[in-house]
Amino acid sequence: MTASPSSRVTIKDVAARAGVSKGAVSLAFNRKPGLSEATRDRIFAAARELGWEPNLTARSLSSSRVDVVGLAICRPARMLGLEPFYMEFVSGVESVLTEHSCSLLLRLVRTVEEEAGLLESWWRGRQIGGSILVDFRADDPRVAAAERLAMPVVAVGHPTLTGSLTSVWTDDATAVTEAVRYLAALGHRRIARVGGAAALGHTVMRTAAFDAAARTLGLAGAWQVATDYSGEAGARATRSMLTAAPADRPTAIVYDNDIMAVAGLAVAAEMGLGVPGDVSLLAWDDSQLCRLTHPTLSAMSHDVHGFGAEAARTLFGVITGSGPGSHPVPTPVLTPRGSTAPPRG
């Protein structure tokens, strides 16, 4: 969406032009009773003349306290339990919701199209006061659905994926580049990456950033595979990389989460390869798992709990009338521990 006039014109301007209170403008746009037909028409005319449209929050501004917000997750139920990311994210969301005596309505869906339908049903049925949207794809149908419903949402995803929606996001490209630079600075020339789900927008960005960084640094190999984020898939990918011919075998592997890096550590041990002596491993997200292994896992540290909390705080901001915006959270930072070192020889 192009820059919206509403970022310059406010409800106050509309009220002044129509000669009414801000409350009257809100009543008119929420189609609530209490205004004469003539007043309503005058308000709509003033808004048209000024190019003003009610922002996404107009409806909830005028309604009662929000005590439920929604979160749909588009993953198989089994997967949800297997990855620390979502529970940490949900725990961060809950930490803010609790301060507002607000509950989280959680639902697993199979497709983002199903989620778009669910959002409409939740919203029309007055079950939620707003929703947190996660795991954006290219051309994600939830963007249009949330816009059409004029429903308060926060989109957890890069602004290039989330249209006009208020977004909270991490700079994945910069973090991937830092990871590759760090390993290259240690002397690694064959660096591989075990990535997440290929359909997700942020996986696409990380993959492109990894390729670009490898090219810039003139690295011999930039072997990348997509997985479903599970430890089993991480183990399979690691095994296939470490059994390659010596000339192709990576000396350092970056993972898109931490459970796959833990699995990679076990695969190296089962193959009799030392970490970091024979192969360096670098995890992502950095849940407590990374500090519970031996050696401890170097990681791109990302405060996932804080990410969830920021998403919830931003949603409450949208609900209470903040304009749309883009809220980057801190970029994951390199935390070197025991699993990365210069390559041998």
Next chain:
Amino acid sequence: MTASPSSRVTIKDVAARAGVSKGAVSLAFNRKPGLSEATRDRIFAAARELGWEPNLTARSLSSSRVDVVGLAICRPARMLGLEPFYMEFVSGVESVLTEHSCSLLLRLVRTVEEEAGLLESWWRGRQIGGSILVDFRADDPRVAAAERLAMPVVAVGHPTLTGSLTSVWTDDATAVTEAVRYLAALGHRRIARVGGAAALGHTVMRTAAFDAAARTLGLAGAWQVATDYSGEAGARATRSMLTAAPADRPTAIVYDNDIMAVAGLAVAAEMGLGVPGDVSLLAWDDSQLCRLTHPTLSAMSHDVHGFGAEAARTLFGVITGSGPGSHPVPTPVLTPRGSTAPPRG
């Protein structure tokens, strides 16, 4: 909130404006099939224009279908993200809820007293059709609260803790006894246990069963400590046990979850002790973590996903009128892997 226009506008007005019957309005707001998308939209538009909201009492009376069930968890938000158990349990609950197009209303609470109040508010506000109660204490106030409200609930806990409520539970005492017997059969005489939160009913039962089994088998040591289930606490407890004088040092340790066992494995490695050569480790719950370590972790395997699914199925049974009952799920079974062996020497 001021008096709402909906106190004057009735379902009849909405039906008239939309040109449909009252029954059709009810169908739309209860999200029941039988209406075209266009009709449904017209009804929602009419309701919006009139500022009408469905009367919640009428709504639930007219709808036997439950579309939201509650789950409150009494743990600090930070802890929730750190332990695989809850996310696996929730994923099992969601797998059954999804079949019923039902969502989960999730809330973190600080105390079970707060939860008892929340249940009342959820139930009286018609926000949920029933609730799953977890983590029972002795004399748990939620038993009386659920009885008083005559609210459909399933209590996840041993029948001795859950009063007249329908319960779903695992036989923890039998599983602990099996774990101790197995380690003793391998030849261990000094067996320790790193337990969960001391306030929880099932921790009390496991502690008593562990002591009883050790006495029966005439074991020298039955060292038990309570923790908060975190990896950090598991590491601390393991370090303290493994630095004891040789005559006191356990040769086998049982953990109450898997993340603490993973942490114990790292502590042994950092101290230069071999697993299972110098010390055997036995995990609990057996999430995928146990198969991703090296050596792999022997565990008391418990299908936590299936446990959550059974709790949800039982709740739907209660909602549709099954009498109260007690539903044991399969007892955790010993799954020997690489981390347990006879003691050295």
